[in-house]
Amino acid sequence: MTDVRGRSWRQRLFGANTLWIGLVLLALIAVFGAIRPDAVLTTFTLQTTLVETSVLLVLSVGMTYVIITAGIDLSVGSVLVFSGVTSAMAMNAVNDGNATGAGWGTVLFGLLVALLSGAAWGLLNGLLVAWTRIPPLIVTLGSFGAALGAGQLLSNGSNVSGVPEVLADGLGTGTWFGVPNLVLLAAAVTAVGALVLATTRFGRHTYAIGSNEEAARRAGIGVTGHLVRVYLLAGVLAGLAGFMALAYFRVASITGHDTDNLNAIAGVVLGGTSLFGGAGSVVGTVLGVFIPAVLRKGFVIVGVNVYWQPIAVAIVLVAAVWFDQSRRKARNQR
Amino acid sequence: MAEPLLDARDLVKNYGGVQALRGASFTAHEGEVVSLIGDNGAGKSTLVKCLSGVEQPDAGTIAFAGREVALPSPTSARALGIETVYQDLAVAPDLDPAANLFLGRELRRAGPLGWLGVLDKKEMRRRAAAAFHELGVSIQDVDVPIGALSGGQRQSVAVARSVVWAGRLVFMDEPTAALGVVQRERVLDVIRRVRDRGLAVVLISHNMPEVLAVSDRVEVLRLGRRVARFTAADTTVEELVGAMTGALSQEDA
Numbered sequence: 090m091t092d093v094r095g096r097s098w099r100q101r102l103f104g105a106n107t108l109w110i111g112l113v114l115l116a117l118i119a120v121f122g123a124i125r126p127d128a129v130l131t132t133f134t135l136q137t138t139l140v141e142t143s144v145l146l147v148l149s150v151g152m153t154y155v156i157i158t159a160g161i162d163l164s165v166g167s168v169l170v171f172s173g174v175t176s177a178m179a180m181n182a183v184n185d186g187n188a189t190g191a192g193w194g195t196v197l198f199g200l201l202v203a204l205l206s207g208a209a210w211g212l213l214n215g216l217l218v219a220w221t222r223i224p225p226l227i228v229t230l231g232s233f234g235a236a237l238g239a240g241q242l243l244s245n246g247s248n249v250s251g252v253p254e255v256l257a258d259g260l261g262t263g264t265w266f267g268v269p270n271l272v273l274l275a276a277a278v279t280a281v282g283a284l285v286l287a288t289t290r291f292g293r294h295t296y297a298i299g300s301n302e303e304a305a306r307r308a309g310i311g312v313t314g315h316l317v318r319v320y321l322l323a324g325v326l327a328g329l330a331g332f333m334a335l336a337y338f339r340v341a342s343i344t345g346h347d348t349d350n351l352n353a354i355a356g357v358v359l360g361g362t363s364l365f366g367g368a369g370s371v372v373g374t375v376l377g378v379f380i381p382a383v384l385r386k387g388f389v390i391v392g393v394n395v396y397w398q399p400i401a402v403a404i405v406l407v408a409a410v411w412f413d414q415s416r417r418k419a420r421n422q423r
Numbered sequence: 424m425a426e427p428l429l430d431a432r433d434l435v436k437n438y439g440g441v442q443a444l445r446g447a448s449f450t451a452h453e454g455e456v457v458s459l460i461g462d463n464g465a466g467k468s469t470l471v472k473c474l475s476g477v478e479q480p481d482a483g484t485i486a487f488a489g490r491e492v493a494l495p496s497p498t499s500a501r502a503l504g505i506e507t508v509y510q511d512l513a514v515a516p517d518l519d520p521a522a523n524l525f526l527g528r529e530l531r532r533a534g535p536l537g538w539l540g541v542l543d544k545k546e547m548r549r550r551a552a553a554a555f556h557e558l559g560v561s562i563q564d565v566d567v568p569i570g571a572l573s574g575g576q577r578q579s580v581a582v583a584r585s586v587v588w589a590g591r592l593v594f595m596d597e598p599t600a601a602l603g604v605v606q607r608e609r610v611l612d613v614i615r616r617v618r619d620r621g622l623a624v625v626l627i628s629h630n631m632p633e634v635l636a637v638s639d640r641v642e643v644l645r646l647g648r649r650v651a652r653f654t655a656a657d658t659t660v661e662e663l664v665g666a667m668t669g670a671l672s673q674e675d676a
């Protein structure tokens with residue numbers, strides 16, 4: 090007799106990686122909150138933590154897709170820089186060299202340029218990964234260097250200022266019912282990213298390719314085209330992140346993004362997405378991205394030397410990957 | 424006999440220096456189970472891959488339903504109604520059985536959500552459960568990744584996937600290799616039922632009693648070439664083994 094049934098919600102909940110990651114995050118907040126309740130649980134701390142994490146979150150959503158296909162994208166931080174530079178320069182160019190006083194038309198134009206710049210790098214990554222079968226690590230290591238170099242060439246190695254006031258005040262520091270607009274935008278991107286991954290055919294094919302590429306191909310899934318689209322998505326989101334950083338810092342900065350790629354990868358992996366591909370979620374990524382952010386904030390507030398933060402993140406990261414690996418090994422031995 | 428459904432002639436396939444197929448021919452008719460047997464490395468899986476669009480033969484012709492066809496991709500074979508259980512199963516271990524059953528053929532919701540590509544997971548799960556039930560596949564949890572199932576259960580899912588979608592022909596490359604006695608009988612039953620629906624079933628197996636029990640005909644591959652053909656009712660295990668090892672050969676095979 091056949092006995093086919095689903096697992097109960099309880100089994101699903103406790104089987105899910107995301108639950109444990111969420112608990113770790115809550116525990117961290119609780120510990121810091123217990124030590125300094127006056128400083129930790131304030132709107133200000135919450136707001137700044139969220140704002141500082143928004144840009145990274147947008148990068149990480151794209152990275153989640155890439156890693157689920159068993160790929161990697163080291164170029165996101167450089168693409169962010171490149172897109173910020175092209176966007177700021179384009180906005181300046183249509184406003185006689187200084188866009189500070191420009192209106193929303195310029196801002197929209199700048200957004201378009203940022204997205205297209207990101208898309209171009211994403212497309213290049215995708216085509217190289219999918220068509221030439223060069224390992225993604227190498228392809229995106231190349232564009233990691235090339236995108237940054239191209240940005241520096243364009244801007245002569247210096248930051249680009251002249252960001253429209255309306256952009257900086259609106260998206261950069263504006264709020265909506267007390268919630269920073271930057272956070273709202275990141276939340277919207279994340280929500281759409283999570284829904285597409287979890288409920289659509291695009292998402293399903295992303296998992297299938299990461300789980301067994303050959304099986305996906307034999308099942309008639311257009312693996313090459315799909316991989317191109319996934320890297321394209323990561324590039325477009327990096328372009329958007331560049332635009333967000335531009336709005337927030339009021340300048341397209343060349344420096345300070347060398348480790349964005351690693352931070353995004355760490356967040357995705359902490360969030361339970363497997364580097365071996367085939368498994369993971371955007372919800373997990375949200376939690377994973379906030380673990381390092383909360384650690385950093387918490388260390389500052391309770392007065393621990395902040396240089397402990399990367400060490401603490403490293404320990405959690407290695408533990409997370411080790412856990413994933415042993416889980417897979419146990420499964421594959423059946 | 425009626426015109427064959429599938430008629431492959433003189434297929435050649437080289438992998439670098441290895442000649443996996445050296446002019447192999449193969450025939451299958453509608454409504455019959457034909458077993459493809461041969462020693463390890465004889466080229467059985469390679470032949471199946473060439474006939475299901477996964478690999479491209481270097482030479483030879485393939486006729487399907489009387490017309491010469493090219494099979495440049497698995498999709499093109501599937502469009503002809505050809506489904507395959509691969510020896511390596513070709514399943515996605517991280518996806519659940521229903522997702523694997525519908526891999527590449529996902530159902531979408533009705534209406535605007537469907538246009539956006541939103542999947543109808545409930546319906547897929549329901550149909551998958553019905554298919555597993557009908558085929559006697561026992562799976563306790565329809566929503567665990569199939570990498571967590573037993574080898575036999577995984578194989579059963581792959582078999583179910585092929586027969587659910589097949590319109591005219593099913594290749595099964597060692598579909599019973601990992602199965603227990605009960606489950607093996609179920610698969611053989613499924614093979615007979617699919618045949619009775621009028622489809623052609625091609626079974627690859629190293630189990631000679633099983634081959635004789637379920638097949639109408641047997642074709643023997645040796646060193647990348649067809650060396651013998653038998654009607655199952657008129658042959659014996661000794662004869663089949665003789666043909667596989669080269670002790671016996673037929674002129675007109």
Ligand SMILES: Nc1ncnc2c1ncn2[C@@H]1O[C@H](COP(=O)(O)OP(=O)(O)OP(=O)(O)O)[C@@H](O)[C@H]1O
Pocket residue numbers: 438441442443461462463464465466467468469470510
């Ligand atoms: N992808 C490949 N690359 C190189 N050689 C291959 C490849 N696939 C098959 N071969 C070679 O082709 C020959 C036939 O292999 P094939 O898998 O078709 O045999 P088989 O009859 O299915 O054997 P078995 O009963 O063990 O499954 C073997 O010598 C094998 O080494």
Ligand SMILES: [Mg+2]
Pocket residue numbers: 467468469510596
């Ligand atoms: Mg084989």
